[in-house]
Amino acid sequence: MLVSKSAIAAVLALSCLVLVKPQVADAQAQRARGASAAAISYEEKKRQTSDIAVTIVTSGITCTCARFAEDIRDIVNDLRPDGLRVLPVLGVGGLQTLEDVLFLKGIDMGVVDEDNLRLLKKRDPALFANIEQRVHYITRLYNNEFHVVARKEFKTFEDLKGKKVSFNLKNSQTEVTADAIFGMLKIDVERLNYDNNEAMKKLREGEIAAMIVVSGAPQSALSRFRKEDGVHFLALDERSLPNHDLGAVFDNYLRARLTHEQYPALIPEGTSVPTVANRALLVAYNWPESSPRYQRLAKFVESFFDRIYQFHDGSRHPKWKEINLAADVPGWNRFKPAADWLARHKGALQSRDGRTLADLRPAFDQFVANYTASTGKKALSPRETEKLFIDFTKFLESQVTSQSTR
Template sequence: MNTLRAVGIGLFVLLTGLLQPLTPTAAQPRADRPMNRAEIAAKLKLNAWTVGLAAGLLEGAPIRLAAEIARVVDESDALHVLPVVTRGPTHNVEALLYLRGIDAAIINADALEQFRTLVPNIDQRISYILNLFPSELHIFVRPEIRSLADLNGKKVNFNTPGTTASYSGPLIFDRLKLDVEKTFIPHPAALEQMRRGEGEIAAVVFITSKPVDAFLRGRWDPGFRFLSVDIGDADFFNFYLPSTLTSRDYPQFIPEGQDVLTISVPTILAAYNWPQGSDRYKRLTRLVDHLFSRIDQFHAPGFHPAWREVNLMAQVPGLRRFTPAQEWIDRSLATRPQRVPAGTSQR
């Protein structure tokens, strides 16, 4: 009995020792161990000029744009842009409104428009820094589809949930009054089914900056084409803009000298309207200065070709420009050399 009691006491002591917190050592620090001055200084330095940028899905174009913005504007400890992967265009707006640490976002104009009914004061909370470039609507169809009306009742793929096509595509089709069977599978799989005539998919809808690599690679049988969409054919909101697909964009599908009418969705670099003079406001002000003063660097090889079309002066209808961005533009215009009319003498 004494032996059993001794064993029991020994086990109790052993277990009690195992359950006690370990004494912190250099090799195994406690999570709540206070940071020393050097660590505190490093933490403050790392976070001082960090800007969170909501950028969308990994397979989307906005995440590439965000990564390129970060590459150009980052400057050691002076500015650090962190692109953040989200669940798509609508979630970028939500992130800008509600997610901690997010100061800016790449959003689509129609996604922002949908929030106006849910957030009545959204125009006071979000403004735009830059009108990046349009994302063109591509409706790519099988040979038997000759017009938009032929798509009624057919399967149309809008890519995976969270992409621009999966959000804006159905909205546009509703305004075109097209009643289609919507599918949301990855576009590469849908295109392969179309090529082989499997799965009964009649069309795929891309909404992204042209040209799309998927239509530049490989060979397609005669008859595959892009359908025209006339902006006058439907009750479109003013944030959809007229655009064209040309033979220069897609020589395999569009004969030289011909255009395919379509529409585009403006893609915007938006900012949260932090109180003027606040820490987050100062970070965004520095982002504007670095981005605008280095905009020509985006024209270099390796960057998205659409950067060459970006105009700092381009406006976004129905939305105010972020104040530091407008001030930067005003200063630039004020210091721009004035043209002297021909025939005017200079003294």
Template sequence: MNRSDTAAKNRLNAWTVGLAGGLLEGAPIRFATEIARVVDEGDALHVLPIVTRGPAENVEALLYLRGVDAAIINADALEQFRTLVPNIDQRINYVLNLFPSELHILVRPEIQSLADLKGKRINFNTPGTTAAYSGPLIFNRLKLDVEKTFIPHPAAIEQMRKGEGGMAGVVFITSKPVDAFLRGRWDPGFKFLPVGIEDGDFYTTYLPSALTSKDYPQLVPEGQEVQTISVPTILAAYNWPKGSDRYARVARLVDHLFSRLDQLRTPGFHPAWRDVNIVAEVPGLRRFAPAQEWIDRNAPDRPQRASGAAASGAPTGGPQR
């Protein structure tokens, strides 16, 4: 490699940050792509959104995959990893509490309650999606024993519409509104089932939410809402040692992202950006130090928690990988 090539290689790599997103059809990869677009600064900062097997596996990518400095992860996936990686709170910091992914349980007319789902065929989308990971976890907490299928949702919805194959319902876990429930017409009786935070052991990881008639005018009567829960989705960073090259890259990403957050709240970007609260906390994790320092300088509002769990008070200064 000649001197010119070496200089180009060094310049291109100097301020590149790997951001694990998720599957192409999911909301997290869209968030990752929009972050990359807004923070781009040419050679001074280049974020690479990475298509992965899903936001649940992004925890593993953030811990072990070379070139990954940040990731969009789900709170319940992080909770599951705590049993496998006891020091995970020292190795992963959070940057921003991004958006809630609401639980949608759409069922056929003959289904009237959660109890009616026992033994029925329910689809959780394809492996790697949030529904396929978080859905079974939620159903376990609800103590609902169902026949789980993991086929593409469009095929499952068509079966459910026609009453074929015994498909009684579909489970989506994503930011509302879901296009699949807005398109076309639904016969009378198709409905979302309510799920309350008190219906299962949801207090430590999940948040209360609602599906309203404004979200789904065909499926929720005007002026009404259906109680549900949501999975917090987090922008997390590897806890690189302070003063290291990778630490400096993520610190620059934080500064650019926080300084330009208002751009992400304009038309053309995902509407969930408008609800992102920069000071909202993620219990159980420390915020990446440069992110907390930026907030202390620029947004001294009182922090808000992302869920009801107690903060762990994990120390800073994670190991290298």
């Protein structure tokens, strides 16, 4: 769908009418707010602070999921009394994250891998019988690659038989995935449980043969390896393991590649290392719709999805390029506020000429800058520009809807 300058100008003019209020009214409102703020009690402040908070549990601080939670916090946070505050919480990761969303008091959301629901139900069918009704996914985030870093004397997975290999922490996503994949390959190793930093130290010193990390590439801890450390990534494909049936692995995981651009110290330029990956999801506890926590999560979804274009900025983790809000996840139920938002914005998410809202944002910002400069109007504040772009996306949606009904 082509967007004309006149359409943007119309939205800009309408928004300016809303944004520019009479000075007298502003002064009165400010005085009223000042008087109200002075009257706020300690208990009221506690209530206000709690009423705007939502939590996201992730795994360790070096995990890509922690970086994603930080990015979400930085963009979505609005600390006004009626705003929204995102609180990332560092957990263990893996199946424990999903259990934390289910059982841990104060946890609203978590970043988990797609297979976690199936694995928990397999672990305890009675306890987790209706888990898909209690935890819903908000969106698919990115792919978590399976990294196996070994000393250079170990060329393939076969060479690791009987050797010491770190499967990361107990119940972490890495341990869960590594256990499944090594089981499918029927390769027995001496399993150890070290965090990333300890495993890297032992690998450099030759105390272990390999370490495993399941995380979105580039993973920050692994990026600290240098060429002189004498380690490399092991390939996982038919060529590297010709005597193994990899059908079960590829039935359960996505084919993926680690690249030189992600790990320049470990992968030569112009080459890549085949591996597999799992999908990372942002999930939420499905509170009753009438509950305050459900309403806060619904507000979070609205704010997060409305600002999804901001996550494509070059200052954010490169994995944000993989997000697809509309992608379905088999075996999981979509959180209703997310499904409702997608239904309302179905037309605007993908314009008719193939451009997404994220693609339109730079052109929109340039137009607003040119418009205010040429008309001599005062430049809009970041909050005003943000509101204007949201109004603009709603305008686009109305245009798509009206055209589709003609």
